[in-house]
Amino acid sequence: MNQQVVHFFKGGPLVALVGNPNCGKTALFNRLTGSHQKVANYAGVTVERKEGKMLTSQGKPLRVLDLPGAYSLHPRSPDEAVTVNVLYGRAQGEKRPDLVVCVVDATHLRRNLRLVLAVKRLGIPCVVALNMVDLAEKQGLKIDLDGLSRELGLPVVKTVAIAGDGAQALRTLLDQQNLWKSGVESLVGEPTSLVHNPELDARGDHEAVKGILERLNLDGLMPQHTSDRIDRVVLHPVLGPALLAIILFLIFQAVFSWAKAPMDFIDATATQLGMWVGGWMPDGWFKSLLVDGVIAGVGGVFVFLPQILILFFFILILEESGYLPRAAFLLDRIMGGVGLSGRSFIPLLSSFACAIPGIMAARTINNPRDRLVTILIAPLMTCSARLPVYALLIGAFVPARTLWGGVELQGVVLFVLYLAGILSAMLVAWVLKQFTTRGQVRSLMMELPSYHWPRLWNVGLGLWQRVLIFLRRVGGIILGLTILLWFLASFPAPPVGATGAPIEYSMAGMLGKALAVVFHPIGFNWQISIALVPGLAAREVAVSSLGTVYALSSTAEDTAQALMPLISQGWSLATAFSLLAWYVFAPMCLSTLATIRRETGGWAMPMAAAGYLFILAYVASFITYHVSLALGL
Ligand SMILES: Nc1nc2c(ncn2[C@@H]2O[C@H](COP(=O)(O)OP(=O)(O)OP(=O)(O)O)[C@@H](O)[C@H]2O)c(=O)[nH]1
Numbered sequence: 320m321n322q323q324v325v326h327f328f329k330g331g332p333l334v335a336l337v338g339n340p341n342c343g344k345t346a347l348f349n350r351l352t353g354s355h356q357k358v359a360n361y362a363g364v365t366v367e368r369k370e371g372k373m374l375t376s377q378g379k380p381l382r383v384l385d386l387p388g389a390y391s392l393h394p395r396s397p398d399e400a401v402t403v404n405v406l407y408g409r410a411q412g413e414k415r416p417d418l419v420v421c422v423v424d425a426t427h428l429r430r431n432l433r434l435v436l437a438v439k440r441l442g443i444p445c446v447v448a449l450n451m452v453d454l455a456e457k458q459g460l461k462i463d464l465d466g467l468s469r470e471l472g473l474p475v476v477k478t479v480a481i482a483g484d485g486a487q488a489l490r491t492l493l494d495q496q497n498l499w500k501s502g503v504e505s506l507v508g509e510p511t512s513l514v515h516n517p518e519l520d521a522r523g524d525h526e527a528v529k530g531i532l533e534r535l536n537l538d539g540l541m542p543q544h545t546s547d548r549i550d551r552v553v554l555h556p557v558l559g560p561a562l563l564a565i566i567l568f569l570i571f572q573a574v575f576s577w578a579k580a581p582m583d584f585i586d587a588t589a590t591q592l593g594m595w596v597g598g599w600m601p602d603g604w605f606k607s608l609l610v611d612g613v614i615a616g617v618g619g620v621f622v623f624l625p626q627i628l629i630l631f632f633f634i635l636i637l638e639e640s641g642y643l644p645r646a647a648f649l650l651d652r653i654m655g656g657v658g659l660s661g662r663s664f665i666p667l668l669s670s671f672a673c674a675i676p677g678i679m680a681a682r683t684i685n686n687p688r689d690r691l692v693t694i695l696i697a698p699l700m701t702c703s704a705r706l707p708v709y710a711l712l713i714g715a716f717v718p719a720r721t722l723w724g725g726v727e728l729q730g731v732v733l734f735v736l737y738l739a740g741i742l743s744a745m746l747v748a749w750v751l752k753q754f755t756t757r758g759q760v761r762s763l764m765m766e767l768p769s770y771h772w773p774r775l776w777n778v779g780l781g782l783w784q785r786v787l788i789f790l791r792r793v794g795g796i797i798l799g800l801t802i803l804l805w806f807l808a809s810f811p812a813p814p815v816g817a818t819g820a821p822i823e824y825s826m827a828g829m830l831g832k833a834l835a836v837v838f839h840p841i842g843f844n845w846q847i848s849i850a851l852v853p854g855l856a857a858r859e860v861a862v863s864s865l866g867t868v869y870a871l872s873s874t875a876e877d878t879a880q881a882l883m884p885l886i887s888q889g890w891s892l893a894t895a896f897s898l899l900a901w902y903v904f905a906p907m908c909l910s911t912l913a914t915i916r917r918e919t920g921g922w923a924m925p926m927a928a929a930g931y932l933f934i935l936a937y938v939a940s941f942i943t944y945h946v947s948l949a950l951g952l
């Protein structure tokens with residue numbers, strides 16, 4: 320696994336935020352540095368180091384590192400290793416931190432303080448941010464700050480990272496010069512058994528923390544009434560899985576039914592815009608580029624923004640509430656059947672956004688075999704870039720009919736497509752299980768955080784970031800490829816006296832017809848074959864490309880027609896189903912392959928992934944096409 324380091328702020332003292340998973344390090348980091356890194360209510364959100372800059376109260380600039388959470392300094396998974404390497408000064412391209420802010424979850428002192436003692440032993444100057452004191456107070460915990468500071472021999476500040484409380488106190492504290500000098504001789508490099516015996520240290524720390532909590536009167540068990548009561552339903556062996564299925568099903572329903580109005584609006588606006596520009600501009604290649612290329616292509620993708628946002632709205636709520644690790648727990652048994660554990664659930668779920676963060680999140684998996692399998696199947700999860708392709712085809716071919724109980728048929732089809740991706744991922748994992756022996760039998764050790772009400776601010780921020788990502792894609796790669804495709808599809812001009820649409824004589828037309836030889840057996844026409852190529856760089860481009868190709872193929876005057884009716888008239892149902900099957904497996908996008916290479920440290924895995932996905936896609940489309948034809952569709 321390679322580490323990428325980007326130094327935004329060279330030089331300056333380096334402060335690292337270290338703590339158990341889910342204790343609020345990133346929330347504090349965002350407060351201190353004004354960043355917008357992802358915060359969510361489960362362990363393992365941050366999997367790589369992120370750098371920011373903060374000013375102390377006296378205006379001294381500091382570099383701040385946000386790190387993945389760690390339970391101890393003996394890493395058991397690649398994300399923990401990132402943190403431990405930084406603390407030992409082994410991280411590539413990064414100096415050892417000059418000071419560590421140990422972030423401590425005040426509601427889980429027993430576990431959190433053990434790490435503080437271990438970090439303190441490293442000899443790096445250290446302060447403690449006692450975070451989540453709001454929750455601790457709600458639970459009736461009274462923590463004596465001075466007492467804790469005395470016991471630990473470290474300065475302690477109270478913080479509520481999500482509200483910003485305590486950030487100022489921390490900035491002021493960091494101005495104290497004597498803080499930056501360590502008393503202990505620092506141990507740079509490998510920890511050797513001569514210096515430490517991990518087992519003795521761990522047992523010693525356990526005893527020490529027990530003593531501290533006893534002396535501070537904090538050793539009573541803290542009941543977590545509300546979360547426990549909710550879990551009695553959520554983790555119930557029958558109700559739990561049923562609830563999970565209902566939640567997922569409702570999400571896909573909402574993606575279609577809620578998005579209808581905003582989509583119609585965007586669609587109408589794009590059509591109006593195309594007609595307006597078309598009516599006002601003189602005929603010529605520039606008009607064609609703007610109307611057939613940019614507006615028909617990019618507008619075609621833009622329509623799907625509402626659906627993407629609705630999907631993310633639900634994912635963000637699930638992330639913030641603390642439900643995700645419960646779902647992982649529920650699915651542990653099923654995942655065990657295909658040789659994975661519940662740990663793979665969150666990386667796979669993240670892949671619904673995009674396979675890239677999903678593959679990165681696989682760093683939280685401690686078993687190397689499981690991690691690799693998770694990386695290989697992550698691209699089978701339906702990423703949000705595939706949503707436009709699905710939505711276009713469903714919109715064109717599946718009637719908007721309401722079934723019993725107000726359930727929308729289109730939502731059901733979308734759900735089935737997502738399910739097809741999940742089931743094939745499980746199948747591939749099962750096949751891989753037959754070839755790779757599993758190490759030891761492991762039980763799932765996963766932390767179940769307390770439930771939170773999702774904070775509107777975080778959800779809003781998360782959605783806004785999605786909008787920005789989408790706009791950047793639309794304005795960048797999608798627009799670029801659309802324009803390129805327009806050129807290829809417009810030149811050379813048709814010979815004099817040609818009868819077909821001009822595109823048929825263009826470079827793209829010829830390429831499409833050559834490719835159609837390969838794709839003819841699975842029912843793709845030359846227009847689809849063209850669209851598949853730029854779709855490798857970004858899957859949505861398949862939609863914008865179809866928009867451009869069809870806009871240029873039409874010989875009629877009203878070229879700015881919406882894509883959906885065009886393809887619903889032009890394609891057979893068998894072709895549409897075949898293309899849907901193709902996109903369930905959709906031979907990977909190039910940036911996913913690059914990420915697999917980075918995370919696995921070689922070309923073997925990305926090649927294997929691309930190969931098996933291509934074969935699966937072709938076979939699935941072939942079967943779908945011929946079965947549909949046989950059924951007379
Ligand atoms: N009530 C309360 N919630 C907090 C506080 N700080 C963080 N949170 C919430 O705790 C959860 C975890 O916060 P993160 O900042 O993602 O935690 P992290 O330590 O970076 O977690 P990892 O990256 O997984 O190691 C989120 O749901 C936050 O909104 C706090 O002081 N009070």
Ligand SMILES: [Mg+2]
Nearest residue numbers: 344345364365
């Ligand atoms: Mg974090």
